[in-house]
Amino acid sequence: MKVLVAxxxxxxxxxxxxxKNDGSGVDLTNVKMSINPFDEIAVEEAVRLxxxxxxxxxxxxxxxxxxxxxxxxxxxxxxxxxxxxVNTDDLAVEPLxxxxxxxxxxxxxxxxxxxxxxxxxxxxxxxxxxxxxxLMNWPQGTFASEVALDDTQVTxxxxxxxxxxxxxxxxxxxxxxxxxxxEPRFASLPxxxxxxxxxxxxxxxxxxxxxxxxxxxxLEIVQTQEPAKRQAGIKVVTVAELVDKLKNEAGVL
Amino acid sequence: xxxxxxxxHDNHTLSAHTAKALTAATKLGAVDIxxxxxxxxAVAQQAATLAGVSTVLLADDAGLANQLAEPxxxxxxxxxxxxxxxxxxxxxxxxxxxxxxxxxxxxxQVSDVIEVLDESTFKRPIYAGNAIQxxxxxxxxxxxxxxxxxxxxxxxxxxxPVSAVSVNLSAALSEHVEDTLSVSERPELATANIIISGxxxxxxxxxxxxxxxxxxxxxxxxxxASRAAVDAGYAPNDWQVGxxxxxxxxxxxxxxxxxxxxxxxxxxxxxxVIVAINTDEDAPIFQVADYGLVAxxxxxxxxxxxxxxx
Ligand SMILES: Cc1cc2nc3c(=O)[nH]c(=O)nc-3n(C[C@H](O)[C@H](O)[C@H](O)COP(=O)(O)OP(=O)(O)OC[C@H]3O[C@@H](n4cnc5c(N)ncnc54)[C@H](O)[C@@H]3O)c2cc1C
Ligand SMILES: Nc1ncnc2c1ncn2[C@@H]1O[C@H](COP(=O)(O)O)[C@@H](O)[C@H]1O
Numbered sequence: 001m002k003v004l005v006a007x008x009x010x011x012x013x014x015x016x017x018x019x020k021n022d023g024s025g026v027d028l029t030n031v032k033m034s035i036n037p038f039d040e041i042a043v044e045e046a047v048r049l050x051x052x053x054x055x056x057x058x059x060x061x062x063x064x065x066x067x068x069x070x071x072x073x074x075x076x077x078x079x080x081x082x083x084x085x086v087n088t089d090d091l092a093v094e095p096l097x098x099x100x101x102x103x104x105x106x107x108x109x110x111x112x113x114x115x116x117x118x119x120x121x122x123x124x125x126x127x128x129x130x131x132x133x134x135l136m137n138w139p140q141g142t143f144a145s146e147v148a149l150d151d152t153q154v155t156x157x158x159x160x161x162x163x164x165x166x167x168x169x170x171x172x173x174x175x176x177x178x179x180x181x182x183e184p185r186f187a188s189l190p191x192x193x194x195x196x197x198x199x200x201x202x203x204x205x206x207x208x209x210x211x212x213x214x215x216x217x218x219l220e221i222v223q224t225q226e227p228a229k230r231q232a233g234i235k236v237v238t239v240a241e242l243v244d245k246l247k248n249e250a251g252v253l
Numbered sequence: 254x255x256x257x258x259x260x261x262h263d264n265h266t267l268s269a270h271t272a273k274a275l276t277a278a279t280k281l282g283a284v285d286i287x288x289x290x291x292x293x294x295a296v297a298q299q300a301a302t303l304a305g306v307s308t309v310l311l312a313d314d315a316g317l318a319n320q321l322a323e324p325x326x327x328x329x330x331x332x333x334x335x336x337x338x339x340x341x342x343x344x345x346x347x348x349x350x351x352x353x354x355x356x357x358x359x360x361x362q363v364s365d366v367i368e369v370l371d372e373s374t375f376k377r378p379i380y381a382g383n384a385i386q387x388x389x390x391x392x393x394x395x396x397x398x399x400x401x402x403x404x405x406x407x408x409x410x411x412x413x414p415v416s417a418v419s420v421n422l423s424a425a426l427s428e429h430v431e432d433t434l435s436v437s438e439r440p441e442l443a444t445a446n447i448i449i450s451g452x453x454x455x456x457x458x459x460x461x462x463x464x465x466x467x468x469x470x471x472x473x474x475x476x477x478a479s480r481a482a483v484d485a486g487y488a489p490n491d492w493q494v495g496x497x498x499x500x501x502x503x504x505x506x507x508x509x510x511x512x513x514x515x516x517x518x519x520x521x522x523x524x525x526v527i528v529a530i531n532t533d534e535d536a537p538i539f540q541v542a543d544y545g546l547v548a549x550x551x552x553x554x555x556x557x558x559x560x561x562x563x
Contacts, residue, residue, distance in 0.1 A: 016515055017380045026384050038497075095352070096361045119497060124379055125364045130322065130352035139426035140322055142349050145490065155430065159490045160345040161443070161499070162263075166430040167321065173427075179480060179497065180490060218361035222374065222387040230522060233543035235534075239556040242528065245544055250526045252447070252505040253472075253561075 001151075002057045003046045004111035005080065006102055006129075007039040009064055009071040010122045023223040033067070035074045038117025041177040044184040045147060046115055047079035054149050055113075057081050061105050063098050065089055069200060076195035077187035083200040084109075086208065088215065095123070097215035099131035104208035106136060111172065113154060118143050118176040129176035139169035145180040254282030254372050256338030257310075259329065260300050261346060264290045264318070267299040269444040270342035272406035277399040279305045279407070280369035281338040286310070287418070289325050291318035297415045304408040314420040319429040320346055324422050326353035332418065333358060336394065338372075343398035343500075344443075351398055360392035367403040381496040382519040401443065402502040402523060435489050442492065445475030447505045450494055450521075453481035454510025454532075454550060461487040464554050465509065471561040477501065477521075479511045495520035509550045513538025530554070 011017055012032040020027050035043075049055040058080040062068040065087065072083035086101050093101070106114055116129040133140035141147075141156030145164065148155040151171075158165045159178045169175075187195070205215050236242045246253045258278045261268040271286070278284045286300045287310045297311040310332070316324045329339060329350070339354060341347030343365050355362035367385070368376035374389050375397065390397075442448065449469050455461040461482065469476045478488035480495060494501055496519035506524035511517060513529070513536055521527070522541050529542035530550050539545040546553060 011380065013516070017383050019384045026380060094361050096356060096359075099356055121496070122380060124381070124496065125362075126348050127352035127355070127362050127364060130349065131356035133322075134326065134353040134356035137426075140349075140353070141427070142322070143345060158345075160432075161491060163432065163434040163489065163491050165319070165432050168428040168430050169426070178490075180484065218390070218392060219363065220389040220391065222389055224379075225385045225387070227378070227382055227385050227522075230527075230541045232540050233527075233545065235539075235545045235547060237546075239546070239553050239560055242544055242546055243557070243560050246505065246526070246528070250505075250543065252526050 001055050001113070002059060002109065002111040003049060003055050004059050004061060004106060004109055004114045005039070005042045005046050005075065006114070006116040007043065007060050007062045007071050007075050008036040008120050009033055009062065009068045010036045010120055013037055013121055019224055019226045023225060025224050035071045036117050036120050038119055038177050040184045041179070041181050042115040042117055043075040043078050043080055044182045045177065048182065049149055050079065059084065059109055059111065061086065061102065063088055063093055063101050072200055073195050074187070076198045077192045078185060079191070082198055085200055085202050087202060087204055091215070092217050093215060094217050094219060095125045095127040095131055096218065098128050099135055100210060100214055101205060101208060102128070102132045103135045104210060106132070113149065113171060114174045116174070116176045118178055129174050133174035136174070138173050140174045141167055141169050142176045143178040144175050145178050147175060147181065254337040255335065256281045256284045256340055257329070257332060257336045258284050258286045259339070259341040259347065259350070260286050260288045260296060261342050261344055262288065262290065262293060262296040264293045265295060267296050269406060270344055270401045271300065272303055273401035273404040274340060274342040274399045275303055275305060275407040276404040277366060277369050278338065278340040281340070281372045281395065283307050287312060287329065287332065289317045289320060289328055291315055301413040301415050302409045302411055304411045306411060306413040309413050309415045310418045311415055312418040312420050314422065316422040316425065317420065319432070321427055321429060322349040322353050323426045325350045326357065327422055328418065328420055329354050330357055333394065338395045338397070340397050340399060342401045347398045351396055355396040358394055358396065360394055360396055361390065363388060363390050363395065363397045365400045366397050367400050378519070381515050382522070383515065400500055402500045435491055439469060440473065440475045442475045442477055442494070442499050442501060445501070445503050447472045447474035448477050448501055448503045449474045449507040449509065450477035450479065450511060451482055451488065451509050452479040452511030453485065455482060455487050458487045464551060468554055468558045468561070471558050479517050508538050509554065511538055512536050513541065
């Protein structure tokens with residue numbers, strides 16, 4: 001069985017991004033970039049399925065500029081077998097466009113399972129997995145905190161607002177990861193070295209049969225602003241003072 | 254512009270999310286509400302009382318009992334040609350279903366809308382709320398999810414007509430196995446007036462319950478947690494507040510033993526009043542707190558509980 005995992009290169013989660021003064025976007029010059037944390041969890045899950053003997057091959061796919069190869073190498077060092085880089089240069093690719101590219105890659109690779117992160121921590125869209133699943137007309141198991149795979153189906157426990165929900169999907173299917181699915185491993189130095197030699201195929205959307213119209217952005221970004229700043233408040237010294245302030249100053253008790 | 258709002262409910266009760274999402278949806282034009290579920294006539298009746306609703310559409314079918322994304326999207330798509338807008342609350346249900354609808358309609362979805370500027374222009378947070386983007390959506394049909402914490406609830410007192418929708422689902426793609434839902438007498442996190450949250454400092458599930466819950470009960474508050482507390486098993490996953498958990502904006506948010514990572518702040522910094530209790534006076538949470546108490550939570554929370562009782 002083959003598993004395809006989508007990995008996105010994003011700003012590292014520790015970076016507090018700054019909005020550019022002219023409102024044209026966020027400043028990404030010299031900012032640390034990493035694999036999207038949810039996608040790291042997705043790679044880990046796929047590699048564990050391989051280690052458990054349930055999966056033969058783990059293929060990674062990333063869409064973006066040539067620099068996304070770094071992201072693929074990160075996943076390869078964790079134990080994935082090969083990578084596919086779909087080069088869109090500096091074009092902003094929205095979730096719908098990513099889903100269309102992933103649809104083509106999925107049709108080509110024919111995996112039984114595609115694992116994505118639930119959310120990219122840059123655009124915070126939380127759409128791509130659901131969109132891919134719709135385009136393929138496959139079942140979806142989103143926000144997974146547990147995945148149990150057998151030959152014909154996958155049982156997914158999902159983190160939902162009310163608690164947990166378990167669904168059973170017939171394969172092929174799409175799964176998106178939530179934080180509690182696993183704790184990703186650190187790649188060892190020998191594995192990082194080995195990953196450098198693993199194959200990475202480079203493709204363009206055109207080579208996948210997609211035209212410019214299929215992937216051009218649909219949303220127009222009018223401007224990007226700083227969020228409203230909160231004024232730091234005061235320190236109180238005792239619980240009595242706190243209760244007094246909450247009652248008499250803030251009026252919230 | 255005619256808009257279809259997807260109701261948030263559990264087959265019995267309409268969630269408070271819907272009245273809030275309705276406020277956003279009415280900015281797009283006339284609104285019909287769609288109730289998807291099984292034996293959920295009561296929900297449709299509740300939705301019919303919301304001020305500003307034209308018609309409530311009731312899709313009642315065994316295949317919709319658990320509101321799985323695949324059948325729900327199918328029903329929404331069967332109605333979509335009548336509408337120029339499709340709106341849902343950005344809950345796990347809305348987030349699960351709406352992108353399926355958008356992809357099938359070949360339109361981009363606008364996620365987590367916090368402000369509707371006009372019928373095609375929206376504000377939404379990106380990068381864990383560190384930037385706010387204004388986007389114009391020129392798609393023929395706007396598919397949006399709404400951050401309900403940013404909208405007031407629409408009023409009630411109306412009595413819109415309820416009309417049944419015929420449902421003809423194709424073969425199921427997925428099967429519901431079970432729900433393990435948290436049962437609690439406390440208010441729901443997303444809509445609570447007061448929230449008290451605990452972080453990694455709580456140290457264990459037992460201590461979380463011994464120290465946080467009595468104060469929550471005194472305040473009639475909902476209980477939240479940081480990711481670290483949830484990961485460590487001190488609190489259930491549905492208590493997580495933050496970028497990738499729940500977004501809340503209560504009147505009062507009390508953060509106990511939470512450092513204030515950007516991912517946590519993303520979920521609660523729109524609260525009206527924030528209190529932080531932390532032993533580290535340099536903890537970033539104090540930068541957003543109206544009232545900071547530099548103290549050991551194990552000492553001050555029992556004291557707070559006592560003082561609230563008097
Ligand atoms: C992709 C991604 C998504 C994330 N999403 C979320 C999210 O949605 N929500 C979220 O919360 N986090 C999220 N995080 C995690 C986030 O980055 C932080 O790791 C997390 O919020 C830290 O939790 P904490 O504040 O409880 O723990 P810590 O950062 O360890 O802070 C514990 C605090 O307790 C204080 N303390 C210790 N002892 C006491 C005491 N006795 N009394 C009082 N104070 C004490 C310490 O001074 C410290 O400030 C996410 C991270 C990633 C990578
Ligand atoms: N450019 C991309 N390349 C590879 N995977 C992506 C890309 N964009 C999104 N994804 C996948 O889709 C998930 C959800 O992204 P989003 O819908 O943008 O929040 C991510 O966690 C990735 O798994």
